[in-house]
Amino acid sequence: MSALAHIGGSTSGSAPAAQPTPTKRGKVAYLLLLPGVLWLIVFFVVPLVQLFTVSLQSKFPGYPGYYYRDVNFGNYLTAVVDYWPHFARSLLYAGLATLLAFILAYPLAYAMAFKAGKWRGVMMICVIAPFFTSFILRTIAWRQILSDDGWIASALNALHLLPGGHITETWVAVVAGLTYNFLPFMVLPIYASLERADPKIIEAGGDLYANGLTTFRTVTLPMSMPGVLAGTLLTFIPAAGDYVNAELLGSDISTKMVGNGIESQFFRVVDGYPTAAALSFTLMAAILALVFLYVRKYGTEELL
């Protein structure tokens, strides 16, 4: 709550000139807002309320697969007790993937913004192109790349560097898949904020006798922080809720994430609806809490 207030306060503080005045234009703005708000109510708020009511339902005694309306917080207890390892893995894998994506994306975005020249367009297409094919297909393609008879696994096996003998069905493959699939969400916001930065300010760092590293640390990086913040959120949030990578690249038991638990409780377990709903809500709450803490700590005035 206070984090929200903090963001709200800092944005309005940073741009006092843009305060809208209650004129006719203001009313038009509200009207334009209406379709979006209606959309959100019908397709987000209503389903969310329904999901919440389902998460509190109880099993109908004697009729598995049927439920009755109730206020049963026991579902949340079941969800957390049975699935805490899945939650831990989700947050850990998503965190690792976000870190890896940042390490890969920053130099790429930097090169695109400052060094690419005429190649900038080509690089941009390379980053975006994977979106033109299905997420599932691309992940299945990774199974081929990492398969036992593929060159990566064979090479590592030949050097005796692969303890289990295979890469797929390990957590490494899951994190690699998550990193790959969400990399563009990290690259694009960082690129956008670097591209907007005035090169003269960075040059000024050198003029003031700072070496390259110091200039980067004190000038370039802070200027790109809004992009970094947005990129980490756009990577971490979907990665934590993802189940496709764990399903396609991971193993049974040891690498399953919360999403797999939700899928299974919803589709496969006969009377799992309330648990699935409780898991979804707990995941949402956990991510929301983490994001608030994170934004509060690192949020800058330029964020919004």
Place this chain on the structure above:
Amino acid sequence: MSRRYPQDPTARRLASMAGSPFTRRSLLTGVGLGALGAGLSACAPPLPPWGNGPAPTATGTATAAAAAPSTQLPTDRSATDKTVAWANWTAYLDYDEEKKNYPTLEAFIKESGIKASYAEDIDDNDSYVAKIKPQLQASPRQDINRDIFTLTDWMANRVIRDGLVQPLDLIRMPHAANLRESLKDVSFDPGRKHSLTWQSGFAGIGYDKSKVGRDLKSLSDLWAPDLKGKVTVLSEMRDTVGLIMQQQGVDITGKFTKDQVAAAMDEVSKRIADGNIRRVKGNAYMEDLKSGNAIAGIVWSGDLFVLRAETENENWEFVIPDSGGTLWSDNMMIPITSTHRRNAMALMDYYYRPDVAAQVAAYVNYVCPVEGAQEEMKKIDPELAESPFIFPSESWIKEHKVQGFRALDAQEDADYSAMWAKVVGN
């Protein structure tokens, strides 16, 4: 219309609580709020079907009428609307690559004048039924625009139990009598009042003989040290657990206990933990066999023959384990919302003509449930007519100890699905 209330006092109290406070009319008064109303009324979960008989006709309270979906069949429009829509699994009907159509289905359309449409809607029992069930259970029910769907035994068991399908008029289906003797009376649908087998298949051991380097005969052969991490098993609980139960000496057609099921599941858990089993998978296991991630496993018979043809590798072998194999079937049923009941029954009946069934079997290579098709197959492909994996004789089935997994009651179904989810780490 009123509902039959359960005997159990707790359930009775809950049933009265569960009645929606809204009547349908009051919900629909606000036209603008229609969408919102639909969303919120969906908050009330559907009520269980009390008993399996037809609904009593006495008039009841408004709340009961609003909450309990009608068990009355929709009016049949078959005579005036000559169409039928069929939802089936992928690659499950003879297909002509050149003409881009289904020859047997085209012949049916020509002969009967009923415009049959065919959709490969289903690739997973659970997700397909999860998708259509809310519509079938809504009050009033919403048409799913399909007149036949094809579901595996255990899912057929659930939809029949939940009253989501229409009864068949066997008197209108003379060829249905061609159903294999052993499939005529199944535990999930005694007397075949609601369902008719589409195709059957076996679960057993599949392996690449050239890579394994020896014959695999029993399930324990799969856990050999040199196959560690190269074995895939089916996520279909009744096949993987069923085979292991058979190996442990349990009769999967009989009244086995929860402990016996748990013992078989423990075996799977142990093999996963030890790294013998690479992955527990659904249809996607084929991809692992192709890529070499797995070279042996618990598989479905028809898939192995497809794999053999696709990879042009004759080394792929399918065997029924020495302790026995499982036989499953996919079953055609008419969803409760269908308004083309007679057309659907005409289509089902058509596929029970031996000559038509043989044409389908020659394409899909699964176990053909139609008596007399074997003779017809001799005209098409004499070699296939001799295959026990398409036309197994009753004595062959006995000799190989092939059995169908007994239909579970609702509580067992719920318990075992939850136990199985834990085994595979979901």
